[in-house]
Amino acid sequence: MSRLRRMYRNETSVPFSKIWTKVLLVSTVLIVVSAIGLFGRNLNLGLEFEGGGAWEVPVSNDLQADEVRDALRPLGLADARIQTGGGVLRVRTELTKAVQNQIDDAQEVDTVESITLVLAELANPDNPDPNSVSVSTAGPSWGDEITDKAVTALIVFFIIIALYITVRLRWEMAVGALIAVAHDIVITVGIYALFQLEVTPATVIAFLTIMGYSLYDTLVVFDKVRDNEHRLVNAKLDYREVVDQALNQVLMRSVNTSITSVLPVISVLVIGSGVMGAVTLREFALALLIGLLIGTFSSLFVAAPIATWLRERFGNEGADKGRSYRLSEAVKKRTSGSSISSPQPSNPSIPPRPRKNKRR
Amino acid sequence: MKQRFLTPLLTIVLVVAGLLVWSLVEGNSVLLGLDLKGGAEVVLEPSEDTELEGEELRDALDQSVEIIRNRVDGLGVAEPDITRQSNRIVVQLAGVEDQDRALDVVGQTAELRFRPVCGRIPAEQVDLSGENSATDSDNDGPVGIQPSDRDEASSEETSSMDGVETKEISAESTPEGVGCEDLGFTFTEALSMPTTLPEDDDAELPVILLGDSEVCVGQGECRLVLGRTMLTGAALETADSTFRPPEWYVLPIFRSGEDGIDLFNIAANQCFNQTAVCPTSQLAIVLDGVTESTPNVQTPYFERDQITISGDFDQERAEETALVLRYGSLPLEFETPSSRIVSATLGKDSFDAGVVAGIVGLAFVALFMFAYYRLLGVAAILSLALSGTMLWVILAWLSTSRSLALTLAGVVGLIVSIGTSLDSNVVYFEHLKEDIGNGRTLRSAVDRSFPIAFKTIFYANLASLIGAGILYFLTVGSVRGFALMLGLASILDLIATYFFLRPFVKWISLSDTLSSKPWLYGLPTQEVETP
Numbered sequence: 039m040s041r042l043r044r045m046y047r048n049e050t051s052v053p054f055s056k057i058w059t060k061v062l063l064v065s066t067v068l069i070v071v072s073a074i075g076l077f078g079r080n081l082n083l084g085l086e087f088e089g090g091g092a093w094e095v096p097v098s099n100d101l102q103a104d105e106v107r108d109a110l111r112p113l114g115l116a117d118a119r120i121q122t123g124g125g126v127l128r129v130r131t132e133l134t135k136a137v138q139n140q141i142d143d144a145q146e147v148d149t150v151e152s153i154t155l156v157l158a159e160l161a162n163p164d165n166p167d168p169n170s171v172s173v174s175t176a177g178p179s180w181g182d183e184i185t186d187k188a189v190t191a192l193i194v195f196f197i198i199i200a201l202y203i204t205v206r207l208r209w210e211m212a213v214g215a216l217i218a219v220a221h222d223i224v225i226t227v228g229i230y231a232l233f234q235l236e237v238t239p240a241t242v243i244a245f246l247t248i249m250g251y252s253l254y255d256t257l258v259v260f261d262k263v264r265d266n267e268h269r270l271v272n273a274k275l276d277y278r279e280v281v282d283q284a285l286n287q288v289l290m291r292s293v294n295t296s297i298t299s300v301l302p303v304i305s306v307l308v309i310g311s312g313v314m315g316a317v318t319l320r321e322f323a324l325a326l327l328i329g330l331l332i333g334t335f336s337s338l339f340v341a342a343p344i345a346t347w348l349r350e351r352f353g354n355e356g357a358d359k360g361r362s363y364r365l366s367e368a369v370k371k372r373t374s375g376s377s378i379s380s381p382q383p384s385n386p387s388i389p390p391r392p393r394k395n396k397r398r
Numbered sequence: 399m400k401q402r403f404l405t406p407l408l409t410i411v412l413v414v415a416g417l418l419v420w421s422l423v424e425g426n427s428v429l430l431g432l433d434l435k436g437g438a439e440v441v442l443e444p445s446e447d448t449e450l451e452g453e454e455l456r457d458a459l460d461q462s463v464e465i466i467r468n469r470v471d472g473l474g475v476a477e478p479d480i481t482r483q484s485n486r487i488v489v490q491l492a493g494v495e496d497q498d499r500a501l502d503v504v505g506q507t508a509e510l511r512f513r514p515v516c517g518r519i520p521a522e523q524v525d526l527s528g529e530n531s532a533t534d535s536d537n538d539g540p541v542g543i544q545p546s547d548r549d550e551a552s553s554e555e556t557s558s559m560d561g562v563e564t565k566e567i568s569a570e571s572t573p574e575g576v577g578c579e580d581l582g583f584t585f586t587e588a589l590s591m592p593t594t595l596p597e598d599d600d601a602e603l604p605v606i607l608l609g610d611s612e613v614c615v616g617q618g619e620c621r622l623v624l625g626r627t628m629l630t631g632a633a634l635e636t637a638d639s640t641f642r643p644p645e646w647y648v649l650p651i652f653r654s655g656e657d658g659i660d661l662f663n664i665a666a667n668q669c670f671n672q673t674a675v676c677p678t679s680q681l682a683i684v685l686d687g688v689t690e691s692t693p694n695v696q697t698p699y700f701e702r703d704q705i706t707i708s709g710d711f712d713q714e715r716a717e718e719t720a721l722v723l724r725y726g727s728l729p730l731e732f733e734t735p736s737s738r739i740v741s742a743t744l745g746k747d748s749f750d751a752g753v754v755a756g757i758v759g760l761a762f763v764a765l766f767m768f769a770y771y772r773l774l775g776v777a778a779i780l781s782l783a784l785s786g787t788m789l790w791v792i793l794a795w796l797s798t799s800r801s802l803a804l805t806l807a808g809v810v811g812l813i814v815s816i817g818t819s820l821d822s823n824v825v826y827f828e829h830l831k832e833d834i835g836n837g838r839t840l841r842s843a844v845d846r847s848f849p850i851a852f853k854t855i856f857y858a859n860l861a862s863l864i865g866a867g868i869l870y871f872l873t874v875g876s877v878r879g880f881a882l883m884l885g886l887a888s889i890l891d892l893i894a895t896y897f898f899l900r901p902f903v904k905w906i907s908l909s910d911t912l913s914s915k916p917w918l919y920g921l922p923t924q925e926v927e928t929p
Contacts, residue, residue, distance in 0.1 A: 092483045103741055123436065124738030130481075177456075177482030183464045184875040191872035195865050202864060206857055240807030243880045246869075247811060250862055250884055251818055257858040258825060265850070291821075291828040297766060298820040302759030302813040310755030319752060322810055330814075 054285045055278045058343040065221060065340055072228020079231050084238040085119065085176070087185075090132040092176040093153060095161045097127045109156050113149070117236075129157065130176050180239050188242075199253065207264050210352070214345030215256045218336040222252045226329045240322045248329030251299070255292065256337040260345065262288045281346050285338055296334040303327045403901035410897040414784055417791045426794035429493035431477050431805030434749045436742040438500035442466075442487040442732040455485060458730045463487055467875060470504065475802040475879040487732075490740060492803035497737040504735060510631030510723065511601055511684045512665060513624040514676035515692055516578035518609060519589055521619035577668060577675035578604070578625035588623050599684075601627040607682075607689050622689060624682050625675070628665035631685075633658045635702075637723035639716035646716035648691070648707040650723050659702035669695035683723070691719050744806060752806055756813040767820065771827050773918045777902050778823035785819060785894035792886060802879075811880070815887045822859075822895045826851040826903075844907045848900050855895055859888040 103120045106127060110118055118131035133149070154173060158166040196216055203212035226248055230237055263284040269275050275283070303326045311320035429435075442462075444455065459482045466489060467480050479490040494500045581604045583591065594605040609622045635658070637650040652659040669676035682692045693707045711719065767775035789812075796802035804812075829851040833843035866885030870878055 089481070103743075119743045121436070121439075121740045121743055123439070123740035126738065128740070174484035176484075176488075177460060177463070179479050179481040180875065181460065181464060181467075184873070184877065187873045188869075188877045191869050191877070194872060195868045198864060198868060199861060202861060238807075239876050240805070240810075243807055243811060243876060246877070246880050246884075247814060250865060253865070254818075254821070254858050254862055257861055258821070258854055261854040261857060287832060288828070291824050294770065294824045294828070295818070295821040298763050298824070299814060299818045301762045301766065302756060302816065303810075305759030305762060306752065306755040306810055306813065308755075309758050310751040314747070314751035314754060319748065319755070319806065319810065322807060326810070326814055 050286050050289055052282075052286055052289065054282050054338065054342065055346065058339060061339045062343060065336075068225050069221065069228070071232070072225050075228045075232035076224075079234065081227070081231050082234045082236050084236045084241075085130060085132045085178075086180040086239050087178050087237070088132065089176050089178045090130055091150060091153070092174050093127075093129040093157050093171055094174075095127050095157045095171040096125055097122065097161045098125070101127060101160065106157075106160060109160055110153070113152060113156065115153070127157065127161065129153070133175075203257070203260075207260050208345070208349070210345045210348035211260045211263075211341075213348055214341040214343075215253060215260065217344050218256050218341035219249055219252050221336050221340050222248055222329060222332045225332055226325060229328060230325065235321050235324070238322075241325055244322055244325040244329065247326065248333055251330060252333035252336060255295070255333055256341045258291070259285065259288050259337045259342060263342070263345075277349055278346055281342055285342060289338075292334050292338060296330065299330050300327060303330065403904045406897055407901040407905060410784070410893075414787050414791075418787055421791045421794050424795075424798070426791075426798045428790070428793050429797040429801065429803045430749065431803040431808065432479055432490050432492045432740075432742065433744040433805050434742055435493060436740050437490055437492040438494040438497055438737055439740045440489045440491070440500050440504040440735045440737045442489065442504070442735045444485065445731045445733050455730075456482070459485065459487060462730055464874075466504065471875070475796060475800060475882055477803045477805055477808075477876055477879060491801070492805075493797075493801065495739070497739065500737045501735060504737075510634070511627040512629045512662070513605070513627055513682045513684055514577040514665070514669060515678045515680035515682050516581060516604065516623040516625050517585055517588075517678065518620045518622055519585065519606070521608065521621050523590060523592055577628060577665075578623075578677055579674050581623070581625065585623065593621060601630065605684075607684065609689055609692070622682060622692070624684065624689075628668075628676075628681070629661040631723070633661050634723055637720045639711075639713075639720040641713070641716075645708060646711040646713050648711065648716050648719045648723065650705055650707065650720075652702040652705070654702055659700065662702075662705075663699055666695045666700055667698045670698035683719070748806055749809070752809045752813075756809065759813060760816065763816075763820065767823075771823075773906055774823075774827050774830070774903065777899060777906065778820055778827075780902065781823060781894045781899045782816060782820060784898050785890040786816065788890050788893070789886065808879075808883075811883065815883070819887060819891045819894075822851075822855040822891055823899060825854055826895070826899065830903075840907050844904055848903075852896065852900070856892065859892050862888040 101122055103122055106120045106122070106129065107118070110120075110129070115129075115131050118129050121128045131153075150173060151168075154168050154171045155166065157171050158168045161167075161170060200209075200212040200216055203209075203215055223245060226245060229235075230241070235241075263281050266280050266284045266287075269280050269283070270277065303323050306319055307323040307327060311323065444459070463480050463482055466487065467478065470476060470478050470480075470489065470491065477492060479488075481488050489500075489504050491500050491504075581588075583604075588606060591606055594607060599605055604626060605624050606621050607624060609620045633652055635651045635653045637648060639646060639648050641647075652662050665676065665681060669679045669681050672679050676695075679695050680692045681695055683690045691707065707719070764775075764779050767778050769775070771778065793802060793804065797804075826847065829847040830840075830843050833847050834840060838846070863885055866881045866888065869881035870885065873881065
């Protein structure tokens with residue numbers, strides 16, 4: 039049977055647990071590179087976070103924003119915020135801290151000067167007057183308060199979600215899920231730092247979207263694992279095999295969901311920003327694309343192995359069948375020859391798990 | 399039998415159609431954000447006599463930016479652009495096409511003032527000739543008109559305001575002009591004076607304003623003669639509302655020190671002792687020419703965080719008053735703001751690109767779902783259309799009532815959320831396939847799979863909802879808007895899955911002609927079942 043057909047019929051048998059170590063190595067490298075990017079190059083924060091310079095000049099009403107953008111392009115300022123209206127042209131753009139201080143101290147700086155001249159010329163082509171242009175610094179529209187509150191909220195969010203997963207599923211899964219979410223965010227943000235893509239409020243929203251998506255995806259995977267745990271006894275599998283089986287069962291769901299989420303983003307990337315030239319869409323869509331793919335990947339290859347390893351190491355519930363099974367296996371090896379046929383664990387010090395807990 | 403799933407199916411379709419019709423009839427439509435459609439801009443400059451300079455002024459401006467943001471964007475979805483530019487604040491509001499409205503919205507950020515209530519007069523402005531007719535009804539309420547004894551300085555309202563009357567309270571922190579002393583007019587004259595317009599509302603002059611219902615007991619409407627401002631909202635740190643059965647209370651917390659609680663205590667002391675400064679013991683809270691509340695002062699001295707305002711508040715009034723106290727106070731006074739219409743920062747081409755890309759993307763998604771799941775894919779697409787319609791109705795309603803604005807990022811975010819919301823369909827369908835692969839018939843698989851798949855969908859969405867709730871209540875600005883959208887998407891996903899997808903799949907699974915052809919469902923067929 040062809041591989042595709044098997045996938046279609048959910049009959050894949052990818053040995054996930056065998057490739058976890060290799061894949062995690064890749065993840066680790068990605069994270070290290072991202073961390074280097076983050077700490078080495080810092081994020082390229084946009085005008086909304088850092089503020090910038092603001093220019094204002096009275097113009098005739100028929101001046102279009104596009105003309106201004108074209109005029110500013112040679113200065114490398116095609117992404118400036120340009121607004122016209124009420125007979126006034128306003129341009130806002132990023133500037134380095136040093137340049138901002140110079141504006142405040144009324145010193146003249148080359149960039150500032152040249153922008154001023156360009157605008158003066160636009161306002162009055164025949165008789166440009168730099169003095170008609172007012173230059174000032176613009177504060178951030180995304181203030182520190184928004185950032186501070188968002189960070190606090192994220193911390194609370196992580197704690198409560200950890201509690202939620204612990205109650206609903208297992209604490210090992212809570213740890214796995216949160217590490218996976220952190221993994222996705224670090225890598226996406228790291229890519230932004232490495233390539234010095236501009237971080238705008240839209241990017242931050244994209245990061246949050248990725249976080250929500252990654253968490254949701256991981257929970258669906260873990261729910262399947264939890265549903266399959268009864269096979270620890272019934273099918274005499276150890277925990278790793280149960281997880282493997284569950285991951286195979288949700289594989290197509292993960293692939294399909296990624297496809298339905300990623301298709302529109304690719305469309306935005308290719309058609310929106312490629313064909314139709316909406317530059318502002320490009321980086322936003324890129325962030326989402328990377329994040330969505332990593333989010334799916336991390337559910338299967340980060341969250342699952344971490345939860346499995348934690349469970350194998352600390353799965354210390356007395357009635358933990360996976361562990362008791364492995365114990366009995368160990369017993370089997372030691373006393374080679376004597377067969378263990380009972381589905382119940384043979385180790386008397388570990389009582390069987392109460393039945394009612396099985397399908398929680 | 400058919401009733402059991404046809405009824406909910408018809409119900410949800412009718413309900414959504416009804417909502418759509420309602421939305422169209424109401425004329426609700428989604429507002430486009432500043433980047434896509436432009437809007438109006440209001441420029442606020444600090445009044446010239448502000449004493450703050452340099453870094454201090456900048457801090458005060460930054461603080462004002464946060465307060466203005468909270469006032470104009472309580473829900474976090476309006477996405478205003480509020481920046482400090484050197485020494486002024488520029489507020490840009492999306493989708494506001496008339497400048498006056500922009501001024502109105504930002505104008506609500508005027509200074510919050512505490513003024514003593516000097517007396518009540520009838521709501522109607524009376525001609526002086528009929529002065530006796532309106533003064534009779536003042537015995538039934540807790541407050542009566544108490545004509546000032548010292549009305550010798552009577553002239554016009556805007557007369558001599560030289561602040562020489564500060565002899566009774568010598569503390570330097572006393573606001574200029576003292577409460578109700580020497581109003582500059584008599585109550586009899588007040589009867590014929592017009593209600594003070596918001597733009598004439600000067601902190602250092604007495605004003606005549608409409609009273610709120612709680613102070614005009616038994617009179618329907620009345621006007622209040624309010625003394626000079628004793629303290630402003632700048633003295634407040636924050637405020638909250640609380641329910642202590644049987645009543646709602648407002649709990650203001652003042653800043654410590656002489657610019658905070660000390661100012662309040664000076665006023666409270668005067669009011670409690672009913673001195674000439676505050677003869678009625680009532681202290682009015684006034685915002686932008688509107689009397690928000692007129693509490694009675696019942697002790698002469700307060701701790702800064704032990705103050706409760708009572709006054710027959712219901713929950714709404716208490717929360718509203720707390721909101722006014724919390725955000726109505728800017729640390730600076732501003733000149734009368736100016737406004738103008740501004741163009742979009744990105745322009746229509748970006749918006750078109752986003753929309754076209756979105757439509758193409760969705761078409762691909764629909765194609766994929768159909769190719770992979772066939773008839774079930776059709777169910778998914780219909781379910782998506784349904785939740786999409788609900789989302790549009792809600793967005794349009796929020797646009798109209800809470801000035802929600804859809805930015806380019808918002809458009810893309812919506813497109814993504816649509817792709818993601820198909821996940822619940824996929825989870826269900828994959829479970830169906832698994833069950834059928836295990837040898838079940840389509841009908842029994844449909845019955846068995848839904849509860850199991852829905853459990854997964856429900857708990858995963860619940861996690862998203864918890865996240866959205868936390869983010870919503872703890873953040874401001876566009877993060878808050880994101881949380882609202884995330885929460886909405888999760889709830890709509892659950893609704894569409896439970897009320898539409900479940901009965902719909904059940905319905906198509908019952909049709910004999912259809913269910914005999916499993917390939918129509920993108921399900922494993924019998925002949926390839928045996929390897």
